Amino acid sequence: MDTLTRATPHTDAADLVAELAGVEDRALTLRWPDGATHRFDAVWLRDNARGDAHRHGGNDQRLFDVADLPADITIAAAEIAADGNLRLTVEPEGLDLVFSPGWLRVNAYDGRSGVGGNEDGEGGAPATWDARLADRLVRHDYAAVTRDPAALYDWLDAIRADGFALMHNVPAEPGMVCRLASLFGFVRETNYGRLFDVRSEARPNNMAFTAAGLGVHTDNPYRDPVPGLQLLHCLAAEEDGGASIVVDGFEAARRLAESAPEDFALLARWRVPFRYRTGTTDLRARRRLIEVDEAGRPIAVAYNNRSIAPLDLPAEVMPAYYRAYRRFSEVLRDPSLAVRFKMGPGDLFVVDNRRVLHGRDGFAGGTRHLQGCYADMDSLLSQLRVMERERGGEGERA
Ligand SMILES: [Fe+2]
Structure with a gap:
């Protein structure tokens, strides 16, 4: 036996x-x-x-x-x-x-429904949020998160649950974004470097590195795989303008599915091209603006007006697709979805780049300086599960 x-x-x-x-x-x-x-x-x-x-x-x-x-x-x-x-x-x-x-x-x-909200089938569809998230937003504290495992858990759990978390009191020193990423995983290095400086530059290779306002977007949809997480840390702020905006893409997708199911279906069906090109780079990826699981629930969104390439869908699909694309864009602009906040030196936020869109208002001066880096969700979820295992009591699928 x-x-x-x-x-x-x-x-x-x-x-x-x-x-x-x-x-x-x-x-x-x-x-x-x-x-x-x-x-x-x-x-x-x-x-x-x-x-x-x-x-x-x-x-x-x-x-x-x-x-x-x-x-x-x-x-x-x-x-x-x-x-x-x-x-x-x-x-x-x-x-x-x-x-x-x-x-x-x-x-x-x-x-079981046979499907889940994320890659490993855990949890089902997450609860989505809108502008009212601002009322219950926890401001995680750097000192607590780095010293107290319970505070670290709460920060990571917020990222898992909401796809967004805000932290205060991070030392306003260069390189801290990478240190924060190392609390749960590994920095994903890209052509922008291990970390990138987000400030107004004289010869920007990306609109992010200007003073222009940026509509809400997910980062780097032209990359495959797309970065799972983005961390942005404020080293210096601007007096006027430059406020940050985040939107839950799953809530936007839910609203689109409710108000225009045929448009939702088009965005979930057709993959569209994204591209980023410089003298030394030519990144291309094709992806759906709304990716759904087997039950039709959103598991990822990709939206970036700057890097979406000329659409190459069949001619008979193109007009309907543009209608759907435009309608999704309108939903994403709805102020009732947006959480707005002004980052000050020492503030840091994390977004689930496959769920939550981020943007910013334009700004006038040249002071604003953020540093960002990418990381991945799998190691964050792994860390949470290990912490839960150590606490005991959780059932575990083999
Ligand atoms: Fe961005």
């Missing part, structure tokens, strides 16, 4: 007991004390076999490929053993498998 060599990683479900509600050739069903039932396919159970013969003892990575499995796997016998574990034998290998009911409950897949 193959044995569980690795304790179930979750504590909230470890004590769960289950009973066999049914066994068929190619699936079985478990019932838990709360009445919930879940069906597990024989091939899924075989693929998730635990133990040293199937997974590496040190890193828990699977040791076989799905093509190594028999094409037709059936359940020859199954029972809940005295220790509470599900034990079954699958054919044609005659292999014995053991699962804890807690692990199966956490990883059950029927009854």
Whole structure:
């Protein structure tokens, strides 16, 4: 009998007991004390076999490929053993498998929508926000975040939940954006450098490096993959103008879907070209303005009027696409969506660049100086999960 060599990683479900509600050739069903039932396919159970013969003892990575499995796997016998574990034998290998009911409950897949709000299927669609976010905006404190793990957690959790977080009291010294990124992950270096200075320049290679106002946009849609996070840190502010604006692209997409579903569908269907070109650079990527998951919910937005390239959609699609594109742009300009704030020296904000658009008002003088860098969401989410694991009590999908 193959044995569980690795304790179930979750504590909230470890004590769960289950009973066999049914066994068929190619699936079985478990019932838990709360009445919930879940069906597990024989091939899924075989693929998730635990133990040293199937997974590496040190890193828990699977040791076989799905093509190594028999094409037709059936359940020859199954029972809940005295220790509470599900034990079954699958054919044609005659292999014995053991699962804890807690692990199966956490990883059950029927009854789920089958889709999630982000790449790993966690969480479903996030709650969106509009201008009223300003009323509940937490101003995270640099000293607390760097010293207190609970404050660090709250900052990262806000970025995960809202795709935006504002921090105060960051030392107004060059290079601090990179230090902040290192609190949860790694700086993504680009052709703009490890970090970039956002100020009015004499020979700007990007409109960001002028004093002009910038409509709300996501950064670098011409890059593949697009930067997941942007950090912007204020070293010096302008007396007049230069206020920052952020908009939840998921809320804008939701409003578009509600008011003009056919326009939403066009933006979610057709990929359009983006391009950034200088003497030494020619970056191009094709992406959808609204990317949706299997249930049609937004999982990413891309919007940048400066770098969208000449549209090359089929002629019969072009007029309708322009109508949809224009309507999305109008929604993004709606003041009821915008959170506006003026950054002062020491302020820093983070945006989820696949969700939240940012922009700024124009400014007159030459004092305003921000530094920015890119980073990625995966390491931030990883850090949050590790912190949650250390706190204990969270169920974990294997
Ligand atoms: Fe930008």
